[in-house]
Amino acid sequence: MNSSKTEQEALTHLELVLRQVRREAIGINSYELVAPDQKDLPPFTAGAHIDVHIAPGVIRQYSLCNDPSERHRYVIAVLRDETGRGGSRGMHDDLRVPDKLKVSIPRNNFPLSEQPRKTLLIAGGIGITPLKSMIHALEAQAKNYELHYCSKSAEYAAFQQELKQAAKTGNIHCHFDGGNPQKGLDIAALLREPQTETHVYYCGPGGFMEACKQASTHWPAGTIHCEHFKAPAKPIPIDTEHAADEYTVELAKSGQRVTVSRDQNLAEVLQQAGAALETSCQAGLCGTCKCRYLSGDVDHQDFILDDDERRDFLTPCVSHANGGTLVLDL
Numbered sequence: 001m002n003s004s005k006t007e008q009e010a011l012t013h014l015e016l017v018l019r020q021v022r023r024e025a026i027g028i029n030s031y032e033l034v035a036p037d038q039k040d041l042p043p044f045t046a047g048a049h050i051d052v053h054i055a056p057g058v059i060r061q062y063s064l065c066n067d068p069s070e071r072h073r074y075v076i077a078v079l080r081d082e083t084g085r086g087g088s089r090g091m092h093d094d095l096r097v098p099d100k101l102k103v104s105i106p107r108n109n110f111p112l113s114e115q116p117r118k119t120l121l122i123a124g125g126i127g128i129t130p131l132k133s134m135i136h137a138l139e140a141q142a143k144n145y146e147l148h149y150c151s152k153s154a155e156y157a158a159f160q161q162e163l164k165q166a167a168k169t170g171n172i173h174c175h176f177d178g179g180n181p182q183k184g185l186d187i188a189a190l191l192r193e194p195q196t197e198t199h200v201y202y203c204g205p206g207g208f209m210e211a212c213k214q215a216s217t218h219w220p221a222g223t224i225h226c227e228h229f230k231a232p233a234k235p236i237p238i239d240t241e242h243a244a245d246e247y248t249v250e251l252a253k254s255g256q257r258v259t260v261s262r263d264q265n266l267a268e269v270l271q272q273a274g275a276a277l278e279t280s281c282q283a284g285l286c287g288t289c290k291c292r293y294l295s296g297d298v299d300h301q302d303f304i305l306d307d308d309e310r311r312d313f314l315t316p317c318v319s320h321a322n323g324g325t326l327v328l329d330l
C-alpha cells in the first residue's frame with residue numbers, strides 16, 4: 001500500500017474495539033464499538049451507516065442504530081443470513097470482545113428530512129436499524145412520528161422494549177405475521193392516502209421494499225425515502241435505445257482520457273487509471289464511490305442518489321455514461 005493511500009485511509013477509517021455483543025432477537029446480534037482510548041467518535045446523523053471490514057476483502061455496510069447524540073460508541077445490529085455471501089456469518093461466528101475492527105467513518109444516504117409535520121417509519125425485520133436511530137433523533141426533538149414495525153413474531157423483532165421505552169412523542173405499532181406477509185401490516189392501505197406534510201421512510205427485505213414502493217408511487221415527489229440492504233432483484237432497466245457500447249471518460253484534474261466499454265466496471269477502470277476512488281459495496285448501495293461529474297449523459301444505476309444529487313454525482317461502481325464523453329471531477 002502506498003503512503004497516500006495509507007494517509008487517505010487514516011482520514012476515512014477508524015480502528016475500533018468491540019466492547020459488547022448482545023443477542024437482540026432470534027438471529028440478530030448487536031455490536032457495540034468504541035475507540036481504543038475511549039475518546040469521542042466522529043459524529044453521525046440518524047440513518048447513517050458504517051462500512052465494517054469483517055475479514056480481508058469482506059466489507060459490509062451496517063446502519064448505526066444507537067442514539068446519534070451519543071459520541072462514545074457506535075452500535076450496529078446484524079441478522080445472520082445463512083444464504084448470504086458470508087459477511088453476517090463472519091460477524092456472528094468469528095467476532096469476540098475485545099476484538100479490533102476496522103470501520104469507515106459514518107456516511108448518510110438516508111437522512112431525515114428537516115421539516116415534515118409528521119414522519120412515518122415502516123420497518124421490515126432487520127430494517128429497523130436505521131429507523132431506530134431516527135426514532136432517537138425524533139424523540140430528542142419532540143417530533144411527531146409513527147413507527148410500523150413488521151416481523152414474523154415478537155421473538156424475531158429486535159429492540160422492541162428499547163423502542164417502546166424511548167417512545168414519548170411518537171407511536172410504535174408492531175405487526176407480527178407468523179411468516180405470512182398477507183397476515184401482517186396492510187402496507188397498501190397504510191399508504192393509500194398521502195398525508196399532508198408527511199415524509200415516509202422504509203427499510204427491510206426485498207419483498208417488503210417492493211410492497212412499500214408500489215404502495216407509495218402516488219405520494220408527492222420528495223416525500224418517500226428508503227434504504228436497500230441488497231440490490232433489488234429487478235435491476236434498473238438500461239435504456240438500450242440510448243446506451244452506447246463504449247464511451248470516453250475524462251479525468252478533469254489530470255486531463256487523462258480513457259475509453260470504457262459498458263461491460264467494464266467504471267470504478268475499476270478509474271482506479272486502474274490512478275484516480276483516488278474508494279469502493280465498498282460495488283452495488284450502488286453505500287455511496288463510498290460517489291463522485292462528482294462535470295458533464296456527460298449518465299445512466300444512473302444506483303439505489304441511493306435522489307434526482308437532485310444525480311444532476312451532479314454518480315456512483316461509478318454500477319453507473320455508466322450513455323455515450324459521448326463523461327467528464328469527472330477527479
Ligand code: FES
Nearest residue numbers: 280282287289317
Ligand atoms: S461502492 Fe457502494 S455505491 Fe459504489
